[in-house]
Amino acid sequence: MTFVSFAEEVKNEAAHYKPENSACRYAELAALLCMGGSIILGPKQTTGIEFSTSNNAVARKALSMWMRTFSIRPEVLVRQGLKLRKKNIYILRVIPSHESTHILEELSLFPHAGEFHNLQLKKTDCRRAFLRGAFLGGGSVNQPNGDYHLELVTGNEIFAKRILKIMRHFRLPAKITDRKGEYLVYLKEGNGVSSFLQYIGANQAYMKFESVRVLKDMRNNVNRIVNCETANLQKTVDAAIRQIQYIYTIQEAGLYDRMTMKLQEAAKLRLDHPESSLSELAEFSGLTKPGLMHRFKKIADIAKTIEGQRKNEN
Template identity: 70%
Template sequence: MSFAEEVKNEVAHMDSEDAACRTAELAALLCMGGSLILGSGGAVGLEFSTANNAVARRALSMWRKSFSIRPEVLVRQGLRLRKKNYYILRVPPSAASTACLQELDLFPASEALQGMALRRDDCRRALLRGAFMGGGSVNRPQGDYHLELVTENKGFARLLLKLMHHFHLSAKMTDRKGAYLVYIKDGNGVSTFLQQIGADQAYLKFESVRVIKDMRNNVNRVVNCETANLQKTVDAAVRQTRDIEVIRQSGKYQKLSLRLQEAAELRLANPEATMGELAAMSGLTKSGLSHRFKKIADIAKEIEELHHEENKDLT
């Protein structure tokens, strides 16, 4: 079972005694996962489908608590091996069903949920919960952080974005192949969204994995940083030793100032030491010792360039 299915199963078993919250949740759920059925005389009905049994049961339960019309319940088998069944709730077109859909602010479709009064935060949370059950997905916390709600209704997508921003979620909106996506791509945002819709167990699971994941990432960063610093130390030591050898082989080592010879001898005696360790041994500052090694490097470079020019003249 995917993490998204776990979240949907959890919130699908929440209590929904408050009528206003139930209306907001049911409307969002049907808007995301349902489609209108046109009948004669301007009457409309609804067909809602989902592959999640718990979500289907919740949609049916909320509808029965809200309206007297009884939907038809169908199960459609997947076309391929091991494909999930689809659970379908169908409300045939009639004057009564049209009134129900108008009460849910789902008809007319072009204005779906635009006139719904959401005066309380618990109703706003219920609407987000319904939207997630109807058309939401979230990655497992072990992977990249990503949660999205997908709808074909641009106005409803804007409402979802507005509600997420109301709860200080860093959500964004985009379109993809005729659908509109409202998404969150940071761990704090996904975690907070799970809290807001009431998925407490999923939230705790997400956070426990995230803590371990962040700790592992921090350890890796520290190790990588230490490895990089060690590599810098090794590279500097190799470069400085090479410069000293170039000067020695040229016969000009004894012509170096005493200060430069002291620095060179210190490096040769401590080939694995860092610049900080060498500075402590010499009683100099790190920048002062670095300046001496730069002088040695400049002298070695001049010797190599002169040697290169001499070889050119010989050829």
């Protein structure tokens, strides 16, 4: 059984989302080809393009959008996966010609790739289509039960900044960085990743992400509560041990009976209930918690005075 990553699930679903209109189809196709394609230079200043992907659904989506938009039919090639890399590589190749050159200019892929002056990117649905194409062409996202991380990788800085601008238009907390000549536009926050999946039309992936995220957050909250309770329990135990040690110090010095009745009452309460918290001791005795704290502080002061005198004698 072949393992399908969450990123592949998202791409498979987004690849079946149909653009709302021709303007959105242009935007999605342009982003897809700019992200995963490379320009082919031909004779007489003609240009073509070659697009490659390991995702069959993405390849079919690219071919379908191209055929619905332009009359030139791309060559379709399949490069068999190697033994260590079982996935096939699907290649769409448009041979350089004057017509293909004009098409690439229409898509803003040549000569100034990434600027997209010819696309209608002021419309919300076209912006969403543009992000969908960018993700299909060069996006990835972590499994929802791991660290939240979604990224779009391109070698074109202008294109990367356009992606960043559109993501921020949707109030997504995206950031950009460069790594070895490539530009990464990324999200590292759960709400941002979740919203991005919705924007590109991957609703099933969004539901899966959210369900896993809710369970993950619940587990984290439970762990925080347990850790907090454990820390509080340790503080209670440490405080009780210190108080008992102070009482023993006073007893060994023969000064226990010289303490006031209030302090003796507090000392007896602690010795009778060595594992109880201060709140529980207050409940047992009918005293207030601040009142008990004050008494234990007095006992501590007496014990520390005794310990100080012993050090001076030595």
